[in-house]
Amino acid sequence: MPRFHCPVLLAPGLELDLPDGAARHVQVLRMQPGETVTLFGSDAAGGPAGEFEATILRMGRSDVRVRVGAHTPADREAPRTVHLLAGITAGDRMDWLVEKATELGAASITPLLAERSVLRLKGERADKKRAHWQAVAVAACEQCGRNRVPPVPAAQELAAWVQAHGPAPTATPTDTGTPGAAPLRLLLSLGDGTVPLAQALQAAPAQAPVVFLSGPEGGLSPAEEACARAAGFVPVTLGPRVLRAETAPLAALAAITLA
Incomplete structure (x- = not known):
């Protein structure tokens, strides 16, 4: 599943437009409404660490609208900082x-x-x-x-x-x-x-x-x-x-x- 950094406060049920770079990538992959992507980066904005599943709602010419779904508290950091x-x-x-x-x-x-x-x-x-x-x-x-x-x-x-x-x-x-x-x-x-x-x-x-x-x-x-x-x-x-x-x-x- 494609993964994209989305540095905003994510939460299940939230609808948002993907960042420009992520939107272009989704369009290049020819993804369609109903397909899912993975979003991460919310911990930097004060939200929970980990990643979220998100469903594509709409594909525009230059924008992609998604709805944030389930959160997975995945931690893949090194054991030593x-x-x-x-x-x-x-x-x-x-x-x-x-x-x-x-x-x-x-x-x-x-x-x-x-x-x-x-x-x-x-x-x-x-x-x-x-x-x-x-x-x-x-x-x-x-x-x-x-x-x-x-x-x-x-x-x-x-x-x-x-x-x-x-x-x-x-x-x-x-x-x-x-x-x-x-x-x-x-x-x-x-x-x-x-x-x-x-x-x-x-x-x-x-x-x-x-x-x-x-x-x-x-x-x-x-x-x-x-x-x-x-x-x-x-x-x-x-x-x-x-x-x-x-x-x-x-x-x-x-x-x-x-x-």
Whole structure:
């Protein structure tokens, strides 16, 4: 059954027009009134997580009307939350990285304006790129079955991210009053002092979320790596081979989320 992201508050019985992209897709598939699709995305608007069955009511020239039906509380998220900070890569490699990181379960994907990034973004161009990458993440969720779209915030420099998030946090109380697992910050590095990724993960609680930092082509500059280490990022390695900038973070994500 075709799946579409519909970022509004969904509820059984609601009638609505599908978003433009979803409507075009339904028309390309030559679907007819009475056929069903799956909608998701309502949790971002404050509704229940999961997905809804929806029945096509009307097919217009450029719009598709549906009625929302039964809700299924499907959760296909990774067992460990991983936030990816990825240096912006050249050409369409960043699109590929965002798509595959979404499929592998990244909870968020932050593009980093690294010193060695070939692509330079600012102003309107930066806004358009962010919107494009967010759309790539939406499409990947529609394909892979995820019901939570990872946010792709505006591209930023590493120093700005560190300033906004501060030093590595310590454990904090949970709603039950017991200490919660502090996020584990990991830095993919070719420098000295690295430890295997699996070893770094074993040293932290199994439920601890992960913030994973990876650079662009050529890696992070010495100044950026020093900034990351000072902010509590543990340098890790994936093994003896040097992977491409778009391959390395995906290999790490697979190791973390599919373990």
